[in-house]
Amino acid sequence: RKEVEQDPGPFNVPEGATVAFNCTYSNSASQSFFWYRQDCRKEPKLLMSVYSSGNEDGRFTAQLNRASQYISLLIRDSKLSDSATYLCVVNLNTDKLIFGTGTRLQVFP
Amino acid sequence: DAGVIQSPRHEVTEMGQEVTLRCKPISGHNSLFWYRQTMMRGLELLIYFNNNVPIDDSGMPEDRFSAKMPNASFSTLKIQPSEPRDSAVYFCASSQRGQGGYEQYFGPGTRLTVT
Numbered sequence: 001r002k003e004v005e006q007d008p009g010p011f012n013v014p015e016g017a018t019v020a021f022n023c024t025y026s027n028s029a030s031q032s033f034f035w036y037r038q039d040c041r042k043e044p045k046l047l048m049s050v051y052s053s054g055n056e057d058g059r060f061t062a063q064l065n066r067a068s069q070y071i072s073l074l075i076r077d078s079k080l081s082d083s084a085t086y087l088c089v090v091n092l093n094t095d096k097l098i099f100g101t102g103t104r105l106q107v108f109p
Numbered sequence: 110d111a112g113v114i115q116s117p118r119h120e121v122t123e124m125g126q127e128v129t130l131r132c133k134p135i136s137g138h139n140s141l142f143w144y145r146q147t148m149m150r151g152l153e154l155l156i157y158f159n160n161n162v163p164i165d166d167s168g169m170p171e172d173r174f175s176a177k178m179p180n181a182s183f184s185t186l187k188i189q190p191s192e193p194r195d196s197a198v199y200f201c202a203s204s205q206r207g208q209g210g211y212e213q214y215f216g217p218g219t220r221l222t223v224t
Contacts, residue, residue, distance in 0.1 A: 034212075042217070043200055043215035043216060043217055043218055044152070044200075044215050045215070046212050046213075087152070095140050095142075095157060095159060095164065095204070095206060096154060096157065096165065097154075097213060098154075099151060099152040100151070101150075101151035101152075102151065
């Protein structure tokens with residue numbers, strides 16, 4: 001079983017739609033959680049951290065469910081510029097980050 | 110401020126040749142990571158350093174791969190001899206250990222093709 005699992009997609013949504021991605025992780029000792037974004041042929045960049053209480057950054061909302069070992073990312077009012085691959089990332093309180101293989105989002109006009 | 114710098118950006122080489130990838134981390138960062146990304150396997154951590162010391166090289170695929178960090182501002186990843194299955198994008202990332210969030214800053218990557 002992979003340490004971090006994501007639906008690879010692609011998710012094809014129209015502009016203005018709301019889309020949600022899910023991610024599960026296998027190690028219950030995981031301490032920190034993140035969403036990174038990777039544009040085509042570019043490097044990954046931190047989108048947002050995920051806190052136990054849930055957190056929001058503009059149109060983006062991240063949720064964590066420790067009991068189910070489940071992380072989600074919700075994007076409201078999708079823009080064309082949101083088209084990218086979204087990587088779910090888990091940390092075991094070491095320096096290492098464990099990356100999922102990513103969920104691809106394509107927003108169309 | 111300059112981000113993580115990698116060179117070369119693209120490398121095409123023949124099987125059996127030696128390949129050296131270079132990385133300059135962000136100034137002041139004390140952790141450096143080498144990753145490999147392919148469509149099939151996603152982003153895999155190969156090795157990482159703290160304060161120039163290799164901490165975990167369990168992701169290095171085999172003895173053909175080696176990495177060094179002679180000082181805080183430079184690291185190399187070497188493949189000798191290279192094989193077609195080494196074709197991938199190799200990313201270097203750095204972070205400031207001890208800061209909350211463990212955010213890693215990635216370089217633009219080196220796209221390696223071994224023919």
